[in-house]
Amino acid sequence: MAAAAVLRAAGRRRGLGAPARRAFWGGLRKEEKEVEADKIVHEEKSEPSLICPPPRSRSYLPPDDIQSCLESHIKEIFGPSLPDNWQQTPLKENMLKYRLLAQLAAELGHTVPNSQLHLMCSAEDVLNFYSTPVKDASKFDELCTAELPPNLKITWEQ
Numbered sequence: 001m002a003a004a005a006v007l008r009a010a011g012r013r014r015g016l017g018a019p020a021r022r023a024f025w026g027g028l029r030k031e032e033k034e035v036e037a038d039k040i041v042h043e044e045k046s047e048p049s050l051i052c053p054p055p056r057s058r059s060y061l062p063p064d065d066i067q068s069c070l071e072s073h074i075k076e077i078f079g080p081s082l083p084d085n086w087q088q089t090p091l092k093e094n095m096l097k098y099r100l101l102a103q104l105a106a107e108l109g110h111t112v113p114n115s116q117l118h119l120m121c122s123a124e125d126v127l128n129f130y131s132t133p134v135k136d137a138s139k140f141d142e143l144c145t146a147e148l149p150p151n152l153k154i155t156w157e158q
Contacts, residue, residue, distance in 0.1 A: 070127050
């Protein structure tokens with residue numbers, strides 16, 4: 001309080017009026033912040049907004065040479081420290097595990113879900129994951145194409 005009173009008195013002595021004191025205390029800064037906020041709002045409005053991302057296809061059909069492909073990736077990443085049976089290669093080192101899974105995901109277009117990453121403990125687990133085909137159909141689509149009993153009928157409302 002005492003410092004504010006001294007500054008007010010000094011401002012009066014120098015002939016500074018209320019506008020000068022307001023500028024001194026940051027009145028102009030508020031205006032600058034408002035201008036910057038307006039710019040940000042206009043920039044956000046100019047970007048197109050997506051309401052819903054396009055549905056992604058989760059179907060996956062493993063290639064015929066998945067075992068040789070995985071073996072070459074394992075040998076490339078792990079180098080000479082492989083056991084005799086490459087499928088028993090442990091994936092304990094996280095950086096090597098990440099490099100392997102990232103390369104396979106980029107090459108095959110099929111990623112290991114986060115909920116299954118902890119299950120990838122060896123090269124055999126990775127081979128089992130990438131050897132399993134995935135269908136991109138819902139249970140309702142499967143029921144429609146299945147042979148149903150005559151007293152059960154599925155109709156879609158649109």
